[in-house]
Amino acid sequence: xxGPGRSARLVELVGSTRLDEVFRRKVRQRRWGVTLxxxxxxxxxxxxxxxxxxxxxxxxxxxxxxxxxxxxxxTLSFGFTQAFVGFLVxxxxxxxxxxxxxxxxxxxxxxxxxxxxxxxxDVGTVFGNIRTLYRSLQNxxxxxxxxxxxxxxxxxxxxxxxxxxxxxxxxxxxNGFGRIHYRRRKVPVNRKSGNIADFCxxxxxxxxxxxxxxxxxxxxxxxxxSLVRLMEVNPRAGIIQTMPKLVxxxxxxxxxxQFASRLYSPLFAAxxxxxxxxxxxxxxxxxxxxxxxFLASCSLPVLPGRExxxxxxxxxxxxEAALMRDAGWEVWFAYDLEGSYEGLPPNLTEYIKRDRRxxxxxxxxxxxxLADRVQPIxxxxxxxxxxxxSSAPILVLFIFLGGIQAAIDHFRGHASSIPLASAIxxxxxxxxxxxxxxxxxxxxxFSQPDLLRRFGGAKxxxxxxxxxxxxxxxxxxxxxWFHTRFVLKNISGQKVVWNTQTRGAxxxxxxxxTLLEYWPVPVAGVFFGILAWWISPLYLxxxxxxxLGLWLAIPIAQLSGRSAVLRKLFLTPEEIDPPRExxxxxxxxxxxxxxxxxxxxxxxxxxxxxxxxxxRARTPELSEHTAGLADKLFREGPAALTAxxxxxxxxxxxxLAKLHMLVWKTPAEKMNPFWVEALxxxxxxxxxPVGN
Amino acid sequence: MAISPEYLGLLRSSISxxxxxxxxxxxxxxxxxxxxxxxxxxxxxxxxxxxxxxIARKRKEPSTSATELAFDEAQKALDATLGxxxxxxxxxxxxxxxxxxxxYLIQPTQNSRLSPRxxxxxxxxxxxxxxxxxxxxxxxxxxIAPRPFALNTAGERLAALAGKFSFLGSNRILAWFLGLCFVxxxxxxxx
Numbered sequence: 001x002x003g004p005g006r007s008a009r010l011v012e013l014v015g016s017t018r019l020d021e022v023f024r025r026k027v028r029q030r031r032w033g034v035t036l037x038x039x040x041x042x043x044x045x046x047x048x049x050x051x052x053x054x055x056x057x058x059x060x061x062x063x064x065x066x067x068x069x070x071x072x073x074x075t076l077s078f079g080f081t082q083a084f085v086g087f088l089v090x091x092x093x094x095x096x097x098x099x100x101x102x103x104x105x106x107x108x109x110x111x112x113x114x115x116x117x118x119x120x121x122d123v124g125t126v127f128g129n130i131r132t133l134y135r136s137l138q139n140x141x142x143x144x145x146x147x148x149x150x151x152x153x154x155x156x157x158x159x160x161x162x163x164x165x166x167x168x169x170x171x172x173x174x175n176g177f178g179r180i181h182y183r184r185r186k187v188p189v190n191r192k193s194g195n196i197a198d199f200c201x202x203x204x205x206x207x208x209x210x211x212x213x214x215x216x217x218x219x220x221x222x223x224x225x226s227l228v229r230l231m232e233v234n235p236r237a238g239i240i241q242t243m244p245k246l247v248x249x250x251x252x253x254x255x256x257x258q259f260a261s262r263l264y265s266p267l268f269a270a271x272x273x274x275x276x277x278x279x280x281x282x283x284x285x286x287x288x289x290x291x292x293x294f295l296a297s298c299s300l301p302v303l304p305g306r307e308x309x310x311x312x313x314x315x316x317x318x319x320e321a322a323l324m325r326d327a328g329w330e331v332w333f334a335y336d337l338e339g340s341y342e343g344l345p346p347n348l349t350e351y352i353k354r355d356r357r358x359x360x361x362x363x364x365x366x367x368x369x370l371a372d373r374v375q376p377i378x379x380x381x382x383x384x385x386x387x388x389x390s391s392a393p394i395l396v397l398f399i400f401l402g403g404i405q406a407a408i409d410h411f412r413g414h415a416s417s418i419p420l421a422s423a424i425x426x427x428x429x430x431x432x433x434x435x436x437x438x439x440x441x442x443x444x445x446f447s448q449p450d451l452l453r454r455f456g457g458a459k460x461x462x463x464x465x466x467x468x469x470x471x472x473x474x475x476x477x478x479x480x481w482f483h484t485r486f487v488l489k490n491i492s493g494q495k496v497v498w499n500t501q502t503r504g505a506x507x508x509x510x511x512x513x514t515l516l517e518y519w520p521v522p523v524a525g526v527f528f529g530i531l532a533w534w535i536s537p538l539y540l541x542x543x544x545x546x547x548l549g550l551w552l553a554i555p556i557a558q559l560s561g562r563s564a565v566l567r568k569l570f571l572t573p574e575e576i577d578p579p580r581e582x583x584x585x586x587x588x589x590x591x592x593x594x595x596x597x598x599x600x601x602x603x604x605x606x607x608x609x610x611x612x613x614x615x616r617a618r619t620p621e622l623s624e625h626t627a628g629l630a631d632k633l634f635r636e637g638p639a640a641l642t643a644x645x646x647x648x649x650x651x652x653x654x655x656l657a658k659l660h661m662l663v664w665k666t667p668a669e670k671m672n673p674f675w676v677e678a679l680x681x682x683x684x685x686x687x688x689p690v691g692n
Numbered sequence: 693m694a695i696s697p698e699y700l701g702l703l704r705s706s707i708s709x710x711x712x713x714x715x716x717x718x719x720x721x722x723x724x725x726x727x728x729x730x731x732x733x734x735x736x737x738x739x740x741x742x743x744x745x746x747i748a749r750k751r752k753e754p755s756t757s758a759t760e761l762a763f764d765e766a767q768k769a770l771d772a773t774l775g776x777x778x779x780x781x782x783x784x785x786x787x788x789x790x791x792x793x794x795x796y797l798i799q800p801t802q803n804s805r806l807s808p809r810x811x812x813x814x815x816x817x818x819x820x821x822x823x824x825x826x827x828x829x830x831x832x833x834x835x836i837a838p839r840p841f842a843l844n845t846a847g848e849r850l851a852a853l854a855g856k857f858s859f860l861g862s863n864r865i866l867a868w869f870l871g872l873c874f875v876x877x878x879x880x881x882x883x
Contacts, residue, residue: 059882149828167827172797181828197836204834295834301841304851323839370847404875408882492864603726604799607792611825657789664723665763667715683722 026097027277034081034275041077041433046070048426055419056409065401068394075387076433083264083437086271090444098273099230099240099332107229109145112288113207114224117151117195119188120159121215125343126150127166127588129218132581134174136221145228147207148180151195153188157646158595160184161609165595168608169588186651192284193300193316204295214285216343217244220581223339227288230334238294238329239321241280241287242340243269247574247582251346253560258344259570260468263455264441269335278330279377284317286340290329294320297327303367308360308495315361318385322368322378341574341582347561348475349509349517352482359389359486360495392483399543407535438465454573464569474556477549481521511558518553525550593681596646597638599656601682606660613653626652630659637674703740716762717743723763727770727792728799738773742766779821794820 049069053062089095114133118126130148137143150167154160167182174180185198196212209231211224223242230240243265246258273280282289298320303310313319321331345351362385368374369382387394442465445452455461509517525547532540532547540547549556559565574582591598591605598605618626629649632640641649649655668676707713720739729735742765749761771787777794778787797820798812812820843851860867 060878061882064878147829164827168796168825172799178826178829183828200834200836202831202833203829204832204836206829206832295836297839299836299838301838303841304843367841367843367847370843370850372842372844372847404879405882408879601726603723603792604796607789607796608825610789611793612827653789654785657785661763661767661788664719665757665760667712667719667757667759670757679719679722682726683718 023097027275030097030275030277034085037081037084038074038078041081041429042070042074045073045077045426045429048422048429049073051422052418052426053405056417059405059408061401061405061408065398065405068398068401071394072391072398073430073433075391076430079268080433080436082271082275083267083440084271085274086267086269087440087444089270089274090266091447095270095273097277098334098336099234099237100226100334100336102233103226103230104233105229107232109142109225109228110208110232111206112146112224112228113149113199113203113210114146114213115149115151115196115199115210116213116215116217117153117192117199118163118215119153119192120156121154123159123162123166123590124588126163126215127170129213129216130180131170131174132218133221133224134176134180136581137224138174138221140221140225142221142225143179146179146224148176149199149203150180150182151199152182152184153191153195154184155188155643155647157643157650160647160650161599161605162590162595164609164612165590165598165605166588169590173588190300190312191314193313193320196316197299200291200295204291207291209288209290210294211288212285214342216248217285218247218341218581219286220339220579223337224288226337227334230332231288231290234330234332236278236330237332238290238324238327239280239282239287239331241282241331241333242337243333243335244286244340244342245572245574246344247341247572247578248343249346250563251560252562252565253347253351254344255566255570255575256468256471257351258575259464259572260472262572262574263445263461263465264437266335267437267441267444269333273333273335276333276377278332279325279375280321280331280333281381282317282321282324282331284315286342293324293327293329297329298323303364308490308493309364309366313361313364315358315364315385318362318365318378318382319368322374322382325375325378326373339579339581341579347509348478348557349514349561352479355389355479355483356486359483360490362386362389363487363490389483390487392480393487395480396484399546403532403535403539406539410536410539435469438469441465451573454576456568456571456576460569460571464571467566467569473545474549474552475560477525477546478521478553478556480546481524481550481553509557509561514554514558518557521550521553525553594638596650597678599650600633600659600663601678603660606656609650610653610657613651615653618652623652623655626655630655634659634662634675635672637672639674700740703744707743710758712758713743713747713762716746716758719759720762720766723766727795738769739766742769776817777820793825794823797823 046066046069050066053066095101114130116126116130127150130150134143134148137146150163152160152163154163163182163184167180171177171180183199183202185195188194190197199210209228211219211227213219219242227240227242231237234240245265246254246261249255249258300313300316300319300323302312305311324331345354365382365386369379369386374382442462445455445461446458452458452461455464528543528550529540529547532543591602595605599609600606626649629641629645630652632645633649638646663671663675663679666675707717717739720742724735724739725731743762745765745768746758746761749765750756750758753761767788770791774791774795775787778790782790860870
């Protein structure tokens with residue numbers, strides 16, 4: 001039966017009691033299929049490697065090596081199988097079992113909150129992205145059912161002033177007062193998940209759904225409205241996750257990631273949906289959540305023990321999906337829904353910093369593998385998340401065991417007696433699993449001339465894949481190095497600091513900074529090289545591709561943040577022809593310079609900030625404290641106050657209003673030179689000097 | 693009272709000839725610029741009237757700086773001009789803030805033709821008086837209680853086992869020693 005024919009058959013089944021049964025059987029078949037292919041390929045690898053190892057006799061090291069190899073190879077096999085299945089799905093051109101098939105544009109919308117938790121993020125990006133969606137929904141005439149919440153956990157005084165003014169400016173520009181909301185938590189308990197939980201506690205009953213954004217998420221009105229409609233027609237869906245496309249990168253690293261994701265992800269996404277169906281996962285943003293089950297079932301437990309592996313959960317998304325599934329709701333992946341975008345770290349250093357947070361968060365999920373009431377597929381998602389980082393130390397262990405065994409074999413003269421045929425087949429199979437998805441993605445791209453043109457044409461797409469492959473070969477050992485460090489640090493009890501992610505371009509680290517951060521990597525690479533040479537020159541040759549990345553760590557990290565490199569390669573459809581929603585046409589009317597100083601000098605900044613402070617009786621001690629801070633600020637300038645003192649002062653609206661008047665009406669000779677200079681700069685429309 | 697152009701000219705020249713008043717003039721003007729009040733005749737008249745009052749006050753309060761006096765008088769003039777934008781119930785110490793909020797709201801934007809100088813209809817004025825800058829809606833609270841974390845049987849056993857070996861984590865030297873012993877044993881057994 002053809003694709004559309006099968007779909008028609010499914011439509012016929014809708015409403016009949018057989019649909020559920022047919023659906024379940026189909027999903028079961030798919031899952032068995034994927035499992036069998038994965039295990040089949042893994043078994044071939046296992047057999048070939050055991051043939052190689054066993055040729056010179058067995059030893060405890062070899063048994064351990066085979067066990068470690070099995071874990072790594074099965075992971076690899078699973079990834080390949082998913083991509084292969086995805087390729088078949090896309091090649092056929094029709095997938096009857098995907099949630100977007102149920103989309104009906106006539107379905108009425110329901111009350112939905114668009115929530116964006118932020119933590120010291122770039123204000124222009126945050127509010128610009130909200131405005132994009134706002135305008136997009138407005139243009140569709142579907143704004144009525146949506147409200148927008150910017151949920152700030154920001155701690156930098158200047159950032160929270162800027163956020164307030166940006167909120168007011170955005171509301172003024174869009175006439176969005178009463179529809180675009182801004183809330184700042186004074187104490188950011190439990191980070192992002194705590195921020196969302198706080199929103200749920202405050203306004204959980206106000207909306208039927210919430211669409212969760214990251215600070216760099218952009219979604220079109222079309223995609224968000226479609227998500228709401230999908231929720232409405234699928235009453236068992238608790239979460240629907242979209243597949244955000246990476247956009248907006250200017251640096252080499254960002255553009256390579258953007259290109260790779262845009263080209264390879266569709267296969268993996270289609271393959272993922274093929275087997276997971278309604279047992280999908282949640283990635284924390286660009287997704288819609290049904291409020292009632294989320295409130296009832298998805299509040300995060302506190303894990304046994306202390307951080308980093310216990311305590312409060314850092315990576316909440318996978319766990320929330322598991323809790324939603326446990327409560328009997330479905331989690332779907334709308335992988336082909338257009339209009340969902342996100343940004344990414346601009347360079348390797350920022351990417352690694354982000355990984356450090358994610359590594360700790362994912363490692364905490366080990367507890368859920370041993371928890372009661374977690375569905376098997378949810379456990380699989382959690383395992384995948386854990387392996388995303390712990391596979392690095394497993395790989396290091398594999399190389400370490402291989403090194404010891406190579407040394408033993410070398411000194412006992414066994415090196416030349418391995419079965420060459422098995423070794424060659426295993427090497428080819430490994431290469432197939434590693435690079436096969438890239439080839440299949442290219443094949444899929446070449447079968448779509450229109451899309452190929454939007455990737456810059458055949459030559460550029462091909463060259464892009466070659467260069468991206470080389471880059472990933474060089475960066476993979478670096479990531480292994482850092483992931484191993486992160487995992488070992490977490491296991492030994494060291495936790496991560498929650499830093500703001502740098503998202504924009506132009507944040508490339510300098511040579512000195514790169515050198516300070518990366519110097520142990522090439523040093524270790526040289527040491528391993530000497531060790532490998534001592535074991536055997538052949539062994540050194542064997543592991544050179546791994547060591548190359550370590551040796552070149554510093555120039556790679558430095559190059560990754562450059563913008564003007566290989567601009568003609570790594571083109572994506574969104575870069576060549578950006579969607580209307582991604583172009584920033586209405587800049588916010590914010591002053592440049594120190595926003596904390598603006599809160600005192602600028603009459604509008606000051607008024608907005610003061611007006612937004614909660615009017616409540618302050619204790620005499622507190623008022624005295626902030627009055628003292630205001631006095632210190634006036635006499636000594638902003639550099640005299642710590643960030644905490646600035647925050648304390650900002651929380652006292654009347655004191656700030658008085659300070660505003662005081663600065664403006666004090667003659668120059670009676671004022672700290674900082675304020676005189678700040679007023680002069682203000683007059684000349686120049687950026688205000690930075691206070692600290 | 694009608695003010696003659698000659699009087700205004702005299703007032704301006706005396707302000708610009710005295711350094712103290714010149715600074716006060718510049719500062720007050722800067723403030724009005726910051727409020728984005730158009731520099732037109734109306735503003736000039738308001739300023740001169742404020743300065744006339746300030747100069748008169750200076751005779752009674754010689755220790756108060758000219759800048760402060762001029763600024764206070766200008767603020768009074770602003771209160772009088774913008775007073776119709778705010779409710780009469782606003783406390784005195786809050787009036788300036790509320791006036792500035794409303795002035796901000798009627799600043800022209802890409803999508804709004806309102807401006808401080810545009811003639812506002814009674815409806816708009818009424819709405820402005822009732823405005824209260826609220827960043828978020830009223831609470832509609834919900835209960836979201838975390839469910840307790842429970843291990844399954846295998847998990848409990850594993851956790852108990854891990855607990856027995858937790859001393860390794862608290863003593864790094866011992867952990868390294870035992871780790872190296874294990875590797876050594878592994879190598880020895882594999883020789």
